[in-house]
Amino acid sequence: MRIGFAFTGAGHLLNESVQVAEKLAKNHEVTVFISGAAEEVLKMYGLYDCVVRLTGGKYRELATDSNQKFSYPITGRLSIGKYDLLIVSPATANTVAKIVNGIADTLVTNAVAQAGKGAVKTFMVPVDIHPGPVDTVLPSKMEMSKCQNCDECIAAVTCPEGAIIPHDEIDLTKCVGCGLCRNSCPYNAICEGKIITIYMRDIDIRNTEKLSSIDDIQIFENPFDILEFI
Ligand SMILES: Cc1cc2nc3c(=O)[nH]c(=O)nc-3n(C[C@H](O)[C@H](O)[C@H](O)COP(=O)(O)O)c2cc1C
Structure with missing residues (x-):
């Protein structure tokens, strides 16, 4: 076909x-x-x-x-x-x-x-x-509760797209979902696949x-x- x-x-x-x-x-x-x-x-x-x-x-x-x-x-x-x-x-x-x-x-x-x-x-x-409610998966996200405000944000330095705004958020318009930031942050402040509930x-x-x-x-x-x- x-x-x-x-x-x-x-x-x-x-x-x-x-x-x-x-x-x-x-x-x-x-x-x-x-x-x-x-x-x-x-x-x-x-x-x-x-x-x-x-x-x-x-x-x-x-x-x-x-x-x-x-x-x-x-x-x-x-x-x-x-x-x-x-x-x-x-x-x-x-x-x-x-x-x-x-x-x-x-x-x-x-x-x-x-x-x-x-x-x-x-x-x-x-x-x-x-x-009603539906569970859905988010793209990569910065967890501020885990961010330790490092002087140099390793995740931001590692990101080839410049998508990480240190101690703040990920600029999703630049993110390509490569996952390098997640693997580099020693405090696991960047999570992938977080499930949230939204309402139709x-x-x-x-x-x-x-x-x-x-x-x-x-x-x-x-x-x-x-x-x-x-
Ligand atoms: C990470 C992300 C996830 C999204 N997921 C949905 C979704 O599940 N359903 C939806 O209707 N819009 C979702 N949107 C919003 C749409 O991308 C937006 O309404 C867009 O204008 C749709 O354009 P399109 O219909 O031409 O693809 C999402 C946006 C982002 C940034």
Whole structure:
């Protein structure tokens, strides 16, 4: 099969989505689409390189908001039926809200719109699906309770991206999730994979409900569920 696999900028279910894309790329032609936010968030979680490794060659490109400019020409392939399937996983509340309102002003929302025009089925994994609390994983984070205010912050010196603001926080717009800071701080003041609980907003849940009523869009709770349909 020829599949478009789109990532948006959600940390929730991101690791699982990358694993599913890796599995699919072994047996199918997979073109990867990433939103601008996905490019940043994939880096924060140290997953960007895994996604880049999936790409190379015709129909295995890495399409980004920046390399597709403002008109997203690569999505035209979806409107002329060059793909068998489009997957959007994870799908942020933002991307879902745009899609249910017919907005197509990013690479991923445009891909969904063009897939609809080309009668290409779209499988989506919206992160905001059930009301109530959800546990989710944070990218690397500085734990101020453990920081000893060293005169020279070894983590900041070690970080090749200059992302550590000593005794303060990590600038996530610079972080590439390499983990060198975690290993260098002698006081373990930088933690990875911290779980926090967030609460779904009603408006996002309502948008996900609307999403499931759009023709040619099928929603899934977990990216791994998609594998049973391929
Ligand atoms: C570390 C991190 C994790 C995020 N996780 C989520 C998430 O799980 N769900 C969500 O809707 N937005 C999440 N966001 C916010 C989105 O990235 C933001 O709304 C962005 O504008 C979405 O753009 P996109 O829909 O074009 O990808 C996260 C942002 C950061 C920095």
